[in-house]
Amino acid sequence: METEVIKIEEGKLDSAVAKAASLLKAGKIVAIPTETVYGLAASIYEEKAINEIYEVKGRPQDNPIIVHISNLMMLGQLAAEIPQSAEELAKEFWPGPLTMVLKKTENVSDTITCGLDSVAIRMPSHPVARAVIDKAGVPLAAPSANLSGKPSTTTAAHVLADLDGLIPLILDAGACDVGIESTVVSLTGEHPLILRPGIISLEDIRRVLPDAEVCDSAFQKVDESAKVPSPGMKYKHYSPIADVVIVQGSLENFIKYTSENARTGEYAMCFDGEENAIKIPSISYGAADDPEVQAHRIFSILRTLDMISTKRVFVRAPEHTGKAMGVYNRLIRAAGFKVVKL
Numbered sequence: 001m002e003t004e005v006i007k008i009e010e011g012k013l014d015s016a017v018a019k020a021a022s023l024l025k026a027g028k029i030v031a032i033p034t035e036t037v038y039g040l041a042a043s044i045y046e047e048k049a050i051n052e053i054y055e056v057k058g059r060p061q062d063n064p065i066i067v068h069i070s071n072l073m074m075l076g077q078l079a080a081e082i083p084q085s086a087e088e089l090a091k092e093f094w095p096g097p098l099t100m101v102l103k104k105t106e107n108v109s110d111t112i113t114c115g116l117d118s119v120a121i122r123m124p125s126h127p128v129a130r131a132v133i134d135k136a137g138v139p140l141a142a143p144s145a146n147l148s149g150k151p152s153t154t155t156a157a158h159v160l161a162d163l164d165g166l167i168p169l170i171l172d173a174g175a176c177d178v179g180i181e182s183t184v185v186s187l188t189g190e191h192p193l194i195l196r197p198g199i200i201s202l203e204d205i206r207r208v209l210p211d212a213e214v215c216d217s218a219f220q221k222v223d224e225s226a227k228v229p230s231p232g233m234k235y236k237h238y239s240p241i242a243d244v245v246i247v248q249g250s251l252e253n254f255i256k257y258t259s260e261n262a263r264t265g266e267y268a269m270c271f272d273g274e275e276n277a278i279k280i281p282s283i284s285y286g287a288a289d290d291p292e293v294q295a296h297r298i299f300s301i302l303r304t305l306d307m308i309s310t311k312r313v314f315v316r317a318p319e320h321t322g323k324a325m326g327v328y329n330r331l332i333r334a335a336g337f338k339v340v341k342l
């Protein structure tokens with residue numbers, strides 16, 4: 001199959017969106033930009049297309065998919081109950097990088113939810129994603145548009161690198177702003193529970209829902225046979241070909257450790273201004289106190305390091321709290337939970 005990439009330029013939006021929508025309505029899958037990462041979309045009413053998403057990505061059959069909506073009418077089609085907590089979060093954070101897990105209606109198939117009685121729902125803010133959902137006129141099931149296990153895709157070039165020849169169309173709207181996937185909050189239990197941290201932080205959620213908590217499996221290795229609230233959490237994730245080693249401690253100790261342990265061709269991922277002090281080749285993923293820039297860059301840098309066949313990358317550990325929690329969560333998964341503490 002030939003994969004077409006349409007660059008969204010001034011005056012081209014309508015025809016590109018119309019093409020994507022007509023493919024979706026015809027039961028095909030299409031890669032679309034969102035403000036977090038690129039998504040691989042199918043109509044929620046096209047079972048064959050949803051199955052194809054799992055096949056194309058090599059996605060485990062027990063990892064459910066987020067459904068994307070462009071208005072609150074669609075929420076009513078998907079969620080059996082809309083608790084007040086969901087209304088409050090929607091008011092504050094939608095459209096935007098927040099996904100809510102709610103009890104599902106029968107409009108949502110078991111193929112999307114992997115048999116769970118809940119569905120993850122998000123209203124993206126990206127104008128192209130919104131336009132495609134509007135034009136297709138149906139909610140879209142869309143996981144991140146990467147091969148399963150690889151770092152998520154934040155540019156159309158990343159999507160093409162993973163899915164060329166496997167999907168008919170990629171809409172290219174440049175680099176995604178946020179760079180890591182949405183914050184996932186479950187509202188089906190006693191307390192609001194963050195299943196996947198993101199750029200909307202625990203503190204942001206607690207401003208609206210003070211009793212929100214973060215799920216332990218966000219930071220701990222979970223056995224593949226385990227039953228967890230968010231199935232996606234148990235799989236090795238975001239992993240580049242290179243081995244990722246997170247190094248926690250002072251810059252001084254990082255410099256010493258990498259000088260003693262790195263072999264030729266291995267890299268450091270550091271913070272702005274540290275590149276020259278580090279003795280091995282290094283690349284900054286943002287200022288130490290700027291988690292938004294770090295989030296924007298991490299997947300792209302991990303993909304670049306793979307392109308140059310880096311065997312191992314030593315990463316300066318980000319903060320673990322606030323907006324940095326999402327960055328830390330992705331890096332610790334990319335590292336297979338390996339952290340060197342100095």
Ligand code: TXA
Nearest residue numbers: 036038039064065118119120143144181182230231232
């Ligand atoms: O920002 C995002 O959320 C991106 C863009 C494309 O919107 N999408 C994304 O999808 O990251 P994906 O499939 O890569 O991650 C979905 C996560 C997985 O960890 C999955 O287990 C969880 O959401 N999930 C989906 N449905 C769920 C459900 N019913 N209950 C609990 N977790 C669910």
Ligand code: MG
Nearest residue numbers: 143144152181
């Ligand atoms: Mg993903």
